[in-house]
Amino acid sequence: MTQPVAAFAGLGVSNPERILTNADFERMLDTSDSWIRERTGIRERHVAGPEQTTAMLARDASLAALAEAGMGPDDIDTIILATATPDRLLPSTACDLQALLGARNANAFDIGAACSGWIYGLVVGESMIAAGAAERLLVLGAEKLSAVVDYTDRSTAVLFGDGAGAVVLIRSDGARGILSSYLKSDGTLAELLWRPGGGTVHPPSEEMLKDHSYFIKMAGREVFKNAVRSMADAAARALERAGLVADEVDLLVPHQANIRIIEATAAHARIPMDRVYVNVDRYGNTSSASIPIALDEARRCGQLKPGMTVLLVTFGAGFTWGSLVLRW
Ligand code: ACO
Numbered sequence: 001m002t003q004p005v006a007a008f009a010g011l012g013v014s015n016p017e018r019i020l021t022n023a024d025f026e027r028m029l030d031t032s033d034s035w036i037r038e039r040t041g042i043r044e045r046h047v048a049g050p051e052q053t054t055a056m057l058a059r060d061a062s063l064a065a066l067a068e069a070g071m072g073p074d075d076i077d078t079i080i081l082a083t084a085t086p087d088r089l090l091p092s093t094a095c096d097l098q099a100l101l102g103a104r105n106a107n108a109f110d111i112g113a114a115c116s117g118w119i120y121g122l123v124v125g126e127s128m129i130a131a132g133a134a135e136r137l138l139v140l141g142a143e144k145l146s147a148v149v150d151y152t153d154r155s156t157a158v159l160f161g162d163g164a165g166a167v168v169l170i171r172s173d174g175a176r177g178i179l180s181s182y183l184k185s186d187g188t189l190a191e192l193l194w195r196p197g198g199g200t201v202h203p204p205s206e207e208m209l210k211d212h213s214y215f216i217k218m219a220g221r222e223v224f225k226n227a228v229r230s231m232a233d234a235a236a237r238a239l240e241r242a243g244l245v246a247d248e249v250d251l252l253v254p255h256q257a258n259i260r261i262i263e264a265t266a267a268h269a270r271i272p273m274d275r276v277y278v279n280v281d282r283y284g285n286t287s288s289a290s291i292p293i294a295l296d297e298a299r300r301c302g303q304l305k306p307g308m309t310v311l312l313v314t315f316g317a318g319f320t321w322g323s324l325v326l327r328w
Pocket of ligand 1: 155156261316317
């Protein structure tokens with residue numbers, strides 16, 4: 001069994017108060033509650049207010065994680081913030097968060113790996129601890145997807161929600177923490193899930209407002225197939241690296257995008273659904289924030305307990321995907 005280098009000292013989340021239900025979408029679009037529930041498993045999602053930024057959601061999650069760790073913002077030496085919805089293109093949202101927290105002793109940077117970003121961030125944080133470059137890190141997934149979702153496009157609008165999750169990552173005592181991980185990407189498939197406009201290739205223009213190319217575009221079926229294939233493969237690879245088999249996994253906490261993707265991934269990984277945590281019904285897809293939000297709920301409802309072996313699996317735009325095995 002591998003010795004963990006990094007472990008969680010605190011976990012916190014932030015979910016906006018406002019909720020958009022499927023009934024709300026029935027009033028806005030040509031869709032139905034039954035279509036959305038059958039195809040995605042989603043019933044409702046939290047949506048930030050106009051004044052609420054990605055960095056603000058991240059701040060609230062960070063303060064909860066720091067409180068649990070018994071630390072203050074000054075104790076943090078590194079802030080890694082994964083997001084697909086940065087508040088600005090420059091500077092990073094991690095730097096905005098640093099300012100909001102008053103974390104004066106930290107370096108701060110963003111990670112761009114879409115829905116997989118929090119897992120990528122944990123692996124980077126773990127590597128920094130192993131290299132002696134950091135000791136006490138905040139690793140976040142924080143998203144305001146409602147700002148980049150096209151609410152006139154029924155094929156994407158119903159899928160996404162806003163939220164943030166944060167952990168304080170520290171050097172492990174050897175008993176608990178990250179046992180193994182696996183990261184992968186395939187940039188040749190970028191156009192299956194992307195925001196074509198708004199960057200340097202197509203800088204903001206009046207045309208962009210008309211053609212909606214600023215918003216998320218997705219080839220749903222292709223994303224679905226790639227997600228299942230890649231998440232199943234990632235699950236197997238992290239388990240192999242940890243020297244474990246599927247029967248030894250107490251809880252699978254997958255990225256919460258769609259109940260059918262989750263069920264297919266669990267079936268491929270040979271993990272029964274009673275050992276899979278699901279909350280996509282109440283949050284929708286919160287991208288990089290989905291796994292920490294699910295972990296926090298799982299421990300609060302008693303499904304996740306100290307000492308458990310937990311498998312995290314993710315997939316997102318890029319495409320990016322990955323997995324991580326934890327001793328909780
Ligand atoms: N309400 C009603 N009808 C809809 C809706 C909607 N909200 N959205 C699409 N439809 C219609 C389509 O227009 C189409 O109609 P048509 O046959 O008349 O053309 C029909 O439903 C079927 O459309 P498909 O896209 O083929 O439907 P599918 O069964 O593939 O389900 C879905 C669509 C739910 C998007 C599915 O492809 C999916 O879940 N893909 C994965 C996407 C995902 O989770 N992405 C998140 C980002 S990546 C990640 O996090 C893993």
